[in-house]
Amino acid sequence: MNKLKNGLRRVEPGRKAMIVCVALLIALKLGLCSFQMMLASPNLSPIDDSLMVRAASSIVAGEWLGPYDCLTLGKHMGFAIWLALLNKLGINFLLGGQILFAAACVVALFALKPLFRTNLARLFMFACVLYTPASWAEHTLRVYRDNIYPALVLMGLTALTGAFLRWRERPLKALPYYIIAGLALGAAWLTHEDNMLLLPFLACGTLVFVLFLLLCKEGTQKTAKLAMLLIPIACFASLPLAYSAMNQAHYGRFIVSDFTSKEFNDAMGALTRVKQKENQPFLILPRETREQIYAVSPLFAKLGEQLETDDIYNSYGSVSAKEISSGGFHWAVRVAAQRTGIYENAKTAEQFYTALAAEVNKACDDGLLPAGKRRSGTLAPFDASYIAPTLREFGKSVKAMVLFEQTKPTTDLSIATPEQTAYWEDFMHCRSTIAAEENTSVAYYAPLQRIANLGLQTITMVWRVIVWPMMAATLWFLISYCKKLVAGAKKREVPKDLMGCILMVGILLTALLRMAAISYLTAMSFGIPTYLMYLSAACPLLTLFAGFGTARWFEDWCADAAA
Numbered sequence: 001m002n003k004l005k006n007g008l009r010r011v012e013p014g015r016k017a018m019i020v021c022v023a024l025l026i027a028l029k030l031g032l033c034s035f036q037m038m039l040a041s042p043n044l045s046p047i048d049d050s051l052m053v054r055a056a057s058s059i060v061a062g063e064w065l066g067p068y069d070c071l072t073l074g075k076h077m078g079f080a081i082w083l084a085l086l087n088k089l090g091i092n093f094l095l096g097g098q099i100l101f102a103a104a105c106v107v108a109l110f111a112l113k114p115l116f117r118t119n120l121a122r123l124f125m126f127a128c129v130l131y132t133p134a135s136w137a138e139h140t141l142r143v144y145r146d147n148i149y150p151a152l153v154l155m156g157l158t159a160l161t162g163a164f165l166r167w168r169e170r171p172l173k174a175l176p177y178y179i180i181a182g183l184a185l186g187a188a189w190l191t192h193e194d195n196m197l198l199l200p201f202l203a204c205g206t207l208v209f210v211l212f213l214l215l216c217k218e219g220t221q222k223t224a225k226l227a228m229l230l231i232p233i234a235c236f237a238s239l240p241l242a243y244s245a246m247n248q249a250h251y252g253r254f255i256v257s258d259f260t261s262k263e264f265n266d267a268m269g270a271l272t273r274v275k276q277k278e279n280q281p282f283l284i285l286p287r288e289t290r291e292q293i294y295a296v297s298p299l300f301a302k303l304g305e306q307l308e309t310d311d312i313y314n315s316y317g318s319v320s321a322k323e324i325s326s327g328g329f330h331w332a333v334r335v336a337a338q339r340t341g342i343y344e345n346a347k348t349a350e351q352f353y354t355a356l357a358a359e360v361n362k363a364c365d366d367g368l369l370p371a372g373k374r375r376s377g378t379l380a381p382f383d384a385s386y387i388a389p390t391l392r393e394f395g396k397s398v399k400a401m402v403l404f405e406q407t408k409p410t411t412d413l414s415i416a417t418p419e420q421t422a423y424w425e426d427f428m429h430c431r432s433t434i435a436a437e438e439n440t441s442v443a444y445y446a447p448l449q450r451i452a453n454l455g456l457q458t459i460t461m462v463w464r465v466i467v468w469p470m471m472a473a474t475l476w477f478l479i480s481y482c483k484k485l486v487a488g489a490k491k492r493e494v495p496k497d498l499m500g501c502i503l504m505v506g507i508l509l510t511a512l513l514r515m516a517a518i519s520y521l522t523a524m525s526f527g528i529p530t531y532l533m534y535l536s537a538a539c540p541l542l543t544l545f546a547g548f549g550t551a552r553w554f555e556d557w558c559a560d561a562a563a
Contacts, residue, residue: 012118012119012120013119013120013123014119015119017119018119018122018123021123022106022109022123022126025126025127025130025131026102026105026106026130029098029102029130029131030095030098030099030102031452032136032452032455032456033094033095033098033136033409033452033456034092034094034095034452035448035449035451035452035453036094036136036141036409036410036449036452036453037094037141037411037430037431037432037433037443037445037449038093038094038141038142038143038411038414038424038428038430038431038432038433039138039141039142039143039411039412039414039432039433040143040414040416040420040421040424040425040432040433040434041414041415041416042416042420042424043415043416043420044415045142045144046071047071047074047075047331048142048144049142049143049144051071051074051075052077052079052080052083052143052144052145053080053083053143053424053427054066054071055072055077055080056080056081056083056084056087056427057084057427059080059081059084060084060087060088060427064246064247064249064250065077065080065247065250068250068251068343068345068346069338069343070334070335070337070338070343070349071334072251073247073251073253073255073256073257073258073259073346074257074258074259074331074334075193075257075259076145076189076190076191076192076193076256076257076260077190077257078145078187078188078189078190078191078192078243079144079145079147079148079149079191081190082096082148082191083143083427083428086428086429087427087428087429090429091429092428092429092430093143093147093428093429093430094140094141094147094428094430095430097140097147097148097151098135098136100148100151100152101130101135101148101150101151101154101540102130103151103155104151104152104154104155104158104184104540105126105129105130105154106126107154107155107158107159107162107177107180108125108126108129108154108155108158108544109122109123109125109126110162111158111159111161111162111163111165111177112125112158112161112162112165112500112504112548113162114165114166114497114500115165115497115500115501115504115548115552116551116552116555117555117559118555121551121552121554121555122551124547124550124551124554125544125547125548125551126547127547128470128543128544128546128547128550129154129540129543129544129547131459131463132463132539132540132543133404133407133456133459133460133463134150134404134407134532134536134539134540134543135150135539135540136407136409136456137406137407137408137409137532137536138406138407138408138409138410138411138412139406139531139532139533139536140536141410141411142411142533143424143428144533145191145192146533146536146537148191149188149191149192149536149537150536150537150539150540151540152184152185152187152188152191153184153188153198153537153540153541154540154541154544155180155181155184156180156181156184156185156188156198157181157198157201157507157510157541158507158544159177159178159180159181159184160177160178160181160185160202160205160232161205161500161503161504161507162174162177162181163177163178163181163228163232164205164206164208164209164499164503165499165500165503167209167212167213167216167225167499168216170221171221171224171225171228174225174228175228175231178228178229178231178232178235179231179232179235181232181235181236182231182232182233182234182235182236182238183235183236183239185198185202185232185236186235186236186237186238186239186240187239189236189239189240189256190239190240190243190256192537193257193259193260194517197510197513197514197517198510200509200510200513201506201507201509201510204506205503205506206229208499208502208503208506209499210226212498212499213225213226240256243256244256247346251345251346252345252346252347253346253347253350258346258349258350259330259334259378261350261353262376263350263353263354263357264353264378265376265377265378266353266354266357266376267353267354267356267357267360268330268333268376268377268378269357269374269375269376269377269378270356270357270360270361270364270374270375271285271293271300271360272284272285272375272377272379272380272381273360273361273364273371273372273373273374273375273381274289274292274293274360274364274369274370274371275370275371275372276288276289279383279385281385281389281523281524281527282325282326282327282524282525282526282527283323283324283325283326284326284329284380284525285324285329286323287308287322287323290304290307290308292369293360293363293369296363296368296369297356297359297360297363298359299352299355299356299359300356300359300360302340303333303336303337303340304336305340306335306336306337306339306340307324307332307333307336308322312324312332312335312336315328315332315335316328316329316331316332316335317332325525325527326380326524326525326526326527327525327526327527327528330378337349337352361374379521379524379525380524380525383524386520386523386524389523389524390516390519390520390523390524391519392523393518393519393520393522393523393530394515394516394519396519396530397515397518397519397530397535398515399530400530400532400535401515401535401538401539401542402467402471403464404460404463404464404467405530405532406531406532407460407532408453408457408460409452409453409456409457410433410443410445410453411433411443412433412443413433413434413436413441413442413443414432414433414434414443416432416434421434467546469550470546470547470549470550471546473549473550473553473554474545474546474548474549474550474553475549476553477549477550477552477553477556478549480553480556481495481501481552485498504545504548505545507541507544507545508541508542508545510538510541511537511538511539511541511542511545512538514535514537514538515535515538518534518535521534522534
């Protein structure tokens with residue numbers, strides 16, 4: 001055992017060695033990922049990739065998000081700001097995303113330091129998260145927000161955890177982490193619409209911190225530490241407020257997005273309040289129900305003139321069935337409204353949706369339409385028939401995570417005109433997969449690119465092997481920790497790292513919550529195969545927890561072996 005103890009001491013890196021190892025790991029990953037190419041298919045992504053490029057181009061031109069229409073404020077456009085920034089700096093957009101992800105991993109490395117006894121354990125966790133295959137997966141090669149959203153979530157949650165972990169230390173020790181957490185979470189809020197999934201961790205994590213702080217008899221400067229909670233709140237709020245102020249100046253609406261605005265959600269809630277004769281999967285508002293509403297709502301009938309067209313069916317549903325799918329219905333409504341002249345400006349759009357919600361709700365209240373209770377939101381009302389499909393989809397999501405599916409570092413062949421290709425490649429400072437292998441529709445990769453891709457694929461293969469013992473080690477650590485916790489409770493002794501372990505479990509639950517929410521959306525709305533992009537924010541969080549649990553198990557095993 002003494003030999004083992006001495007051996008572990010020899011491999012334990014010091015501070016300088018730690019920094020060198022971190023730098024080398026980052027440099028290796030950036031080097032491998034620098035050979036990746038983006039997927040550029042403008043005409044196939046009008047409300048996704050193309051929308052972000054359009055907005056970013058307008059920002060660079062000094063026109064904020066561009067002329068107002070049904071798409072201008074249709075999504076949270078934080079990623080467009082990021083693209084504009086990289087364009088001005090002349091940075092390859094794929095490399096920029098990898099740099100941001102590496103920065104998030106570095107934040108996690110330093111923020112979670114109090115949870116470990118050795119630098120070797122911290123380095124292991126850092127390497128696990130940095131080299132998670134989802135960080136270079138094919139969906140990250142799209143010019144879309146999931147290129148950076150996982151990094152912002154990882155940075156925000158680990159920085160906040162790091163601030164809370166320093167609850168016994170001087171208040172200023174937590175200051176950098178509070179600032180980073182607030183800014184990262186604010187940026188995440190501007191990048192995606194589903195940040196409500198982060199709120200349980202933020203609320204419960206803060207509650208845990210406050211309880212530990214108030215119940216501890218040894219702590220000092222408790223008032224100052226509680227007051228510092230205002231710092232991440234202020235940093236977080238500053239970004240959406242500044243963004244909304246820009247929208248107010250350019251479009252007359254102090255909002256982040258008119259898709260998530262009250263009036264649009266009220267209008268969609270009123271429409272989906274109308275009961276269907278029979279629940280139909282993936283059809284939030286079937287044609288039969290739409291016809292009922294047209295008969296009593298002149299405003300919705302006005303939309304119907306543009307909504308019930310083959311063009312809309314082809315883009316957002318099925319021409320043969322004359323139906324609009326759940327996932328495309330909201331966008332179909334907005335496009336129809338655009339063609340009807342409703343999006344003349346942001347005020348006319350607001351007034352129309354407010355009036356539409358009132359008109360349909362009145363028809364429901366007056367008994368002209370079969371309806372449930374008043375509601376607001378873009379999702380269909382809950383139905384018990386969604387439970388079984390959701391559970392099946394959750395199982396598929398777990399399988400995709402554990403087997404690292406959809407994580408190849410290459411992507412499909414881009415479909416674009418020479419003019420579109422030239423513009424996208426110039427704006428993003430990045431090459432696209434526009435060239436095909438001879439007599440195929442497979443994207444061409446040069447020899448060096450193939451070598452780099454092979455390196456990334458090899459790392460993925462290693463992951464597919466080590467993930468099983470890592471899960472076993474993490475489970476063993478959790479069981480052992482619970483036993484120690486019970487033993488300590490009998491002696492009225494609380495482990496010093498209890499708060500940290502609770503917060504790490506919170507991060508795990510946040511990842512699982514996202515997987516459950518996406519599984520529900522897929523089962524009731526999307527109707528598409530499991531897509532890793534929608535789960536991307538959960539990937540680094542799961543890897544972080546697995547790396548943490550494995551490292552802690554190893555530290556405990558070494559301590560027991562050396563005893």
